[in-house]
Amino acid sequence: xxxxxxxxxxxxxxxxxxxxxxxxxxxxxxxxxxxxxxxxxxxxxxxxxxxxxxxxxxxxxxxxxxxxxxxxxxxxxxxxxxxxxxxxxxxxxxxxxxxxxxxxxxxxxxxxxxxxxxxxxxxxxxxxxxxxxxxxxxxxxxxxxxxxxxxxxxxxxxxxxxxxxxxxxxxxxxxxxxxxxxxxxxxxxxxxx
Amino acid sequence: xxxxxxxxxxxxxxxxxxxxxxxxxxxxxxxxxxxxxxxxxxxxxxxxxxxxxxxxxxxxxxxxxxxxxxxxxxxxxxxxxxxxxxxxxxxxxxxxxxxxxxxxxxxxxxxxxxxxxxxxxxxxxxxxxxxxxxxxxxxxxxxxxxxxxxxxxx
Numbered sequence: 159x160x161x162x163x164x165x166x167x168x169x170x171x172x173x174x175x176x177x178x179x180x181x182x183x184x185x186x187x188x189x190x191x192x193x194x195x196x197x198x199x200x201x202x203x204x205x206x207x208x209x210x211x212x213x214x215x216x217x218x219x220x221x222x223x224x225x226x227x228x229x230x231x232x233x234x235x236x237x238x239x240x241x242x243x244x245x246x247x248x249x250x251x252x253x254x255x256x257x258x259x260x261x262x263x264x265x266x267x268x269x270x271x272x273x274x275x276x277x278x279x280x281x282x283x284x285x286x287x288x289x290x291x292x293x294x295x296x297x298x299x300x301x302x303x304x305x306x307x308x309x310x311x312x313x314x315x316x317x318x319x320x321x322x323x324x325x326x327x328x329x330x331x332x333x334x335x336x337x338x339x340x341x342x343x344x345x346x347x348x349x350x351x
Numbered sequence: 352x353x354x355x356x357x358x359x360x361x362x363x364x365x366x367x368x369x370x371x372x373x374x375x376x377x378x379x380x381x382x383x384x385x386x387x388x389x390x391x392x393x394x395x396x397x398x399x400x401x402x403x404x405x406x407x408x409x410x411x412x413x414x415x416x417x418x419x420x421x422x423x424x425x426x427x428x429x430x431x432x433x434x435x436x437x438x439x440x441x442x443x444x445x446x447x448x449x450x451x452x453x454x455x456x457x458x459x460x461x462x463x464x465x466x467x468x469x470x471x472x473x474x475x476x477x478x479x480x481x482x483x484x485x486x487x488x489x490x491x492x493x494x495x496x497x498x499x500x501x502x503x504x505x
Contacts, residue, residue, distance in 0.1 A: 173427045177419070184415050192407040206407050213415045220425040285398050304399045329360060336395050 165229040172220060180220075184213055187230065190306060191237050197297040198241035200290070204248065212240045227315070234306060234316045238298070281343070288338035296331035303328055355385060359392050441491060444484070 165186070171179040188209065195208040215236050223232055289297050295317070302308045302316060310328070314321040361367050362375045378385040 173425060175424060177424050178416075180419060181412060181416050184412050188407055188411055188415075189404040192411070193404045196405055202405075205405075206411065209407060210411070210415050210418065214418050214422065217419045217425060218422055221427050281398060282401065282403055285402060289402070300399065301402070304402055305404060329357060332360065332392075332395065332399075333356065335399070336391070339395065339398070 166225060169220060169223060169225075169229065172217075180217060183229075187233055188213075190230075190301075191233065193305070194234060194237050194298060194301055195241050197289075197301055198238075198245060198294045200294070204244060208237070208241050208244045211244070212237045215240065227312070230306065231308065231312045231315060234302065234308070238316055238318075284339060284342040285335075288335050288342060291338055292331055292334060296327055296334070299324060299328050300331050300335070355388055356392065359385070359389050362389075363392060363396055437491070437494060440487070444487065444491075447484075 165183065168179050168183050172183075191212055192205055192209045195212070196202065196205040199205045199208055212233070216233055219236075223229065289300060292300065298317065299313060302313045303310075306313075308316065310321040310324045313319075313324045317324070319327075358367075358371075358375060359379075362372060367375065375385070379389045380386075
């Protein structure tokens, strides 16, 4: 709640003419917006472009923010629509776990890690690799749920889907992640569990 | 019928009702299948909660602020329409209506037992004036409906 009040205080300050206060809003949310954009674009340069576009659009529309939902929910919705617009323009092909084998997909992972040295990587890296293997939508749902502090209803609002659909997709994404982590970690999963 | 995995995920997310939660806790305590699944899913859940966010380039904030400086400063939507202007326009039209009614009654011939409203406003009230009057009335009505719908939405 303190975070919410501070976001609203910053928005009020920007609308009152203190436009430099917007920099604090950007700093607070830039990592998540960038990560969410990266889930869709699979490319750092495109993700930065989408994230920048998102913050500029949010700035333009700041006067219309009705404060009936969290600022983060509103911002993440803009991120999603900006990412979709960017993807339509660039006509990117998203990777599907069903279409590619795990080993082949790892070679094309955004992180660019050498799969021959997989056994030396930390659990965080394996997790990111597992998330990268999901579809953009599933990766975004997982990220919004675990790091965006969004409820299923809010995620549905962000991605223009029914909350029940989000629940089903989240569950399926978790199953895929569990299987993926088991494959990636192999013998290490027993030690971690 | 939900699978064991679905049940345990609902339990971990806190989406179960009290009765189901109690049943699952008992099963996890005694059933090896449930216990193993719970342990594994808790581990996956913990990994997901420990997920790290990617960091954009160092100059990201500066680039955004540079772009933002080129934009028109945003203002709260409610400050764009001054309520006093709306009230003044409404008051003006009310005044006209009251004036017309007052003039009409002042020109009336109060002959008992019946009243004779014989007056002519044709020279003063032209079709153009009536059309303008109705147009502005429609505009005020739309503004009022918009304000009403905004209040209902909030």
